[in-house]
Amino acid sequence: MEMEMKPHRRHMGASLLLAARSGDLETLESLLSPDHNQINIDVDVQTPHKPNLSPVPHETETIFGVTAGGNTLLHIAAQYGQPRIAEEVCRRECSLISAVNTRLDSSLHLCAKSGHLKVSEVIINYMKKGGFEDVLRVKNMNGDTALHEAVRAGHVHMVKKFISVDAASASIVNNAGMSPLYLAVMRNSLAMVEALLQPSSSYAGPGGQTALHAAVARCPEITAMLLKWKPRLGRVSDDSANTPLHYVAASGDARIARFLLEHDASTNFIPDKNGLFPIHIASCMDNVQVIIELLKHCPDSDELVDGKGRSFLHVAVVNHSQRVFRYVLERPNLEKLLNDQDYEGNTPLHLAVTVGGKEIVYDLIRNDRLDSGVMNNEGLTPLDLSQKLNNHMGCPLNAASLILRCLVDSGAIFSPKRFDLHKRNSTLDLESEKLYISSSQSLAILSMLIATVTFAAGFTVPGGYWSNNDSLRVGTAILSNKYCFKVFLISDTLAMVCSLIVTYWSTYLGGHMVDLNTRKRYWFLSFTVFWVAFVSMNVAFGMALMAILSPQSWQIGTIVCTITFVAPLAILLTGFWQVIKLSRITGFMKGLMKTRQDPQTKMQLCENWWQNINWLMLCAACRVLFAYVIIFGLAMF
Numbered sequence: 001m002e003m004e005m006k007p008h009r010r011h012m013g014a015s016l017l018l019a020a021r022s023g024d025l026e027t028l029e030s031l032l033s034p035d036h037n038q039i040n041i042d043v044d045v046q047t048p049h050k051p052n053l054s055p056v057p058h059e060t061e062t063i064f065g066v067t068a069g070g071n072t073l074l075h076i077a078a079q080y081g082q083p084r085i086a087e088e089v090c091r092r093e094c095s096l097i098s099a100v101n102t103r104l105d106s107s108l109h110l111c112a113k114s115g116h117l118k119v120s121e122v123i124i125n126y127m128k129k130g131g132f133e134d135v136l137r138v139k140n141m142n143g144d145t146a147l148h149e150a151v152r153a154g155h156v157h158m159v160k161k162f163i164s165v166d167a168a169s170a171s172i173v174n175n176a177g178m179s180p181l182y183l184a185v186m187r188n189s190l191a192m193v194e195a196l197l198q199p200s201s202s203y204a205g206p207g208g209q210t211a212l213h214a215a216v217a218r219c220p221e222i223t224a225m226l227l228k229w230k231p232r233l234g235r236v237s238d239d240s241a242n243t244p245l246h247y248v249a250a251s252g253d254a255r256i257a258r259f260l261l262e263h264d265a266s267t268n269f270i271p272d273k274n275g276l277f278p279i280h281i282a283s284c285m286d287n288v289q290v291i292i293e294l295l296k297h298c299p300d301s302d303e304l305v306d307g308k309g310r311s312f313l314h315v316a317v318v319n320h321s322q323r324v325f326r327y328v329l330e331r332p333n334l335e336k337l338l339n340d341q342d343y344e345g346n347t348p349l350h351l352a353v354t355v356g357g358k359e360i361v362y363d364l365i366r367n368d369r370l371d372s373g374v375m376n377n378e379g380l381t382p383l384d385l386s387q388k389l390n391n392h393m394g395c396p397l398n399a400a401s402l403i404l405r406c407l408v409d410s411g412a413i414f415s416p417k418r419f420d421l422h423k424r425n426s427t428l429d430l431e432s433e434k435l436y437i438s439s440s441q442s443l444a445i446l447s448m449l450i451a452t453v454t455f456a457a458g459f460t461v462p463g464g465y466w467s468n469n470d471s472l473r474v475g476t477a478i479l480s481n482k483y484c485f486k487v488f489l490i491s492d493t494l495a496m497v498c499s500l501i502v503t504y505w506s507t508y509l510g511g512h513m514v515d516l517n518t519r520k521r522y523w524f525l526s527f528t529v530f531w532v533a534f535v536s537m538n539v540a541f542g543m544a545l546m547a548i549l550s551p552q553s554w555q556i557g558t559i560v561c562t563i564t565f566v567a568p569l570a571i572l573l574t575g576f577w578q579v580i581k582l583s584r585i586t587g588f589m590k591g592l593m594k595t596r597q598d599p600q601t602k603m604q605l606c607e608n609w610w611q612n613i614n615w616l617m618l619c620a621a622c623r624v625l626f627a628y629v630i631i632f633g634l635a636m637f
Contacts, residue, residue, distance in 0.1 A: 012065035012073070020076040025084050028073075031061045032092070063093050070101035071110075078107040078123065081116035090126035097123055097132045104140040108162075112149035117157050124165055136166040143175030151183040156191045159184075163195050170201040179204045185214040185222055193222050197229045208239035216244045217251050220259060227263055234264045241272040249278040249294075252287035261297040268298045275307025276315075283312040286321035302334055309343030317348045320357055335369045345376030353385045356399040358406070365410040372412040383412040436519045437510055443526055444506035447499040450533050454496035454540065462488065462544040484547035484557075486635040488540050494631060495536035502530045528623055531568075535627040538564045568624045 019027040066072055071079070074096045077086035086107075089096060100106050111120040127135055136146055147169045150158035159180075162169060173179045179202035184192035193211075203211040203226070212233040215222040226233055237243050245267045248257045257278075260267060271277050279301045282290040291312065294301045305311055313334075316324040328334045339347055349372060352360040364370050375381050380388070386404040463479035479485040505526040509519050542564030549557035 010062060010065050012067050013061050016061045016065060016073070017067060017076065020073050020082065020085050021080050023080075023082040023085055025088060028085060028088065032063055063089065063096070066101070069103070072096050072099045072101075072107070074099065074107040074123070075101055075105070075110055078110040078116060078119050079114055081114060081119055083116075083118040083122050086119045086122045090122060094126050094130040094132075097127050097130065098135055098138070100138065100140070104138075106135055106138050106140075106146065108135055108146040109138075109140055109144070109149050112146040112155065112158050112162070113153050115150075115153060115155040115158055117155075117161065120158065120161060124161070133166065136162055136169045137172060139172070139174070143173070145169055145172050145174075145180075147172075147180045148174055148178075148183060151180045151187065151189075151192055151196075154187055154189065154192075156189065156195070159192050160195050163198065167198045168200050170196050170198050173202055173204045177204055177206045177208075179211070182209070182211045182214060185211045185218065185226075188218050188222070190219070190221060190225075193225060197225065203230065203233065205238075208237070210236050210238075210244075212236070212244045213238060213242075213247055216248045216253070216256050216260070220256055223256060223259065231263070234260055234267050235270065237270065237272075241270075243267050243270050243278075245270075245278045246272055246276075246281050249281035249287065249290050250285050252282070252285060252290055254287075254289035254293050257290045257293045258297075261293060265297045268294055268301060269304070271306070275305075277301070277304045277306070277312075279304055279312045280306050280310075280315045283315040283321055283324045284319045286316070286319070286323050288323040288327050291324060291327065302337060305342070309341075311337050311340050311342075313337040313340070313348050314342055314346075314351055317351045317357060317360055318355055320355070320360070322359065325360055326363065329363060329367060338364070338367060338369055339371045339374060341374065341376070345374075345378070347371075347374050347376075347382070349374075349382045350376055350380075350385060353382045353389070353403055353407075356389075356403070358399045358402050361403050361406055365406060365412075372407065372410065375415050379415050381413060381415050383407045384415050384417075387414075436516070436523050440506040440509040440519075440523060440526070443523075443530060444503050444510070447502035447506065447530055447533065450499040450537055451496055451503060454492050454499065454537060457492050457540060457544070458489075458496070461485070462548045479547050482547050482550075483635060484543045484550065487631055488543040488547060490634045491536045491540040491543060491627075491631045494627070495533045495540060498529045498533035498536065502526045502533060505529075528619070531620070531623040532627045535568045535624050536631060538567055539627070539631055565628075569621075572620050572624070 013031070016028065016031045018024075019031065063073060067076070073089045074086060077083070077089060097107065107123055108120060111117075111123065127133065139145055144152075147159065147162045150162060170180050181193065181196045181201050181203050182205040184196055205211060205214060210233055212223065212226045215226055234244060245257065245260050248260060268278055276284075279291060279294045282288075282294065302311065306315070308314075310318075313325070313328050315321075316328070328337055337348070341347055346354075349361065349364050349370065351357075352364060365372065372383070373381055383404075386400065386407055389400050461477045461479075462485065463477060477485065505522050508514065509522050509526070514522075542561040545560045546554075546557040549560070
């Protein structure tokens, strides 16, 4: 409570402030007790027998003076740890104990922040004598009591002192909803937590949390102490209906999860406001060890579904939780989850297709217990969803394309429908047309860069030009008779010409007057020619260096050429690694292709995807080989 001292309140003088800070008790006493016995004698020349007596002018100080921040002398003594000053101030004016500054901090607040135990003992002694027992419960602007400040500052001795004087102050929460016990748990201080475990102590935290919510993420020992103090804390939820077990499931600490479950396993069956149980949270965060503990203590946890009717396997698929997913695949007793449907009829395979989880799809289709023909509430199988999500212009290495091929080659089927309608609707693909226009513009920019580089390289040939008096050789290339130089010229010319062709076609394709079929055809042609330009530029660079390095440094030249020749093939191999991996998964390399593909599905797709992939791989390799044959073949003439 703030004391009434407005008539006496005035700004504290500098001398008094410095004396209080430094602990100069003598100066402080002299400033607060000025000598009023000194007088001035004024003699009037007209009446010298009647002198005028007046006190000596003196700048007096008052004990009620405050600083710019509203701090009294007792605040200063508490802040700077001056017990003698505090003793003198309390002796002169005990009411200052309840005075607060502009931040509503009492002197005990400042004691708690700075940790000056001796000053606090002086104040507490006079507090008891003067009847100011409620000072420990005074809140500042943030709603913090002195106990809050002591806990936040980590002063264990101050916490124990305040609790011994007023244990009920531990029941007060600040404006953020935090109790001293919650702050002590956040500091991970066993000593402070032990001191604060009083019958009347509050365990409240922000957002409806309890001290146990904070403890489970930090310290098993504090967790045990809190549950022993109040066993029901394990079932208390925050504002989002999260129990401490939800927090542990998210953090992944299996040891604390085991402890909570041994204390009260029923908390596993408390959902949050979204209907998520702890097993769903653990699955979302890929914390497989927590899931093992949950299933060990509550074997029927695998039957729990969230607000969308999804099991923890559904959640693992949506969040790409590979460890949880593979744990389920390795457990025969969890096989029923593979074909479970949520409230929308989606199985884990449906969701894997939707989120583009190709690795999960790969693992699922290898499992004989999986039923890939299940239809959801919209009548769509996983293959239907895959075809729906697959872009007509999509790169064959995209996740959607790989998933579609994987499903087809593993024997997945379409739902019954008229495919002539699907084919008719797919002819007007405006989105694909926009993608072709945008990619054509990017291709034009890249091809122009290649054209610029190769054009400049044609006039800055390696080795330089002849400049002697031989008129037949002046201005010609010095290395013109070398085979490496000829290869450089051919490859540089081929790269420039091909890049110019790509630039023209890409500019043409960028126009809005070109129909979609023409745009598709010329885009693939442009991309093929662009690859030839790219490979030719690589060869030109390598052979130019070889021409100037050989024969003196032919070893380095050979290494440079090898790197430039292998680079395009390495790019192709890296790009098609997913295709090679997919072939192993679907059994193509084991001769199982024809036995697993559904004939009706192949007919509805109107193509054999593996033949298409083989054709794409063959075309990509042929682009590189074609460029090499043309370049090295023409250079021989």
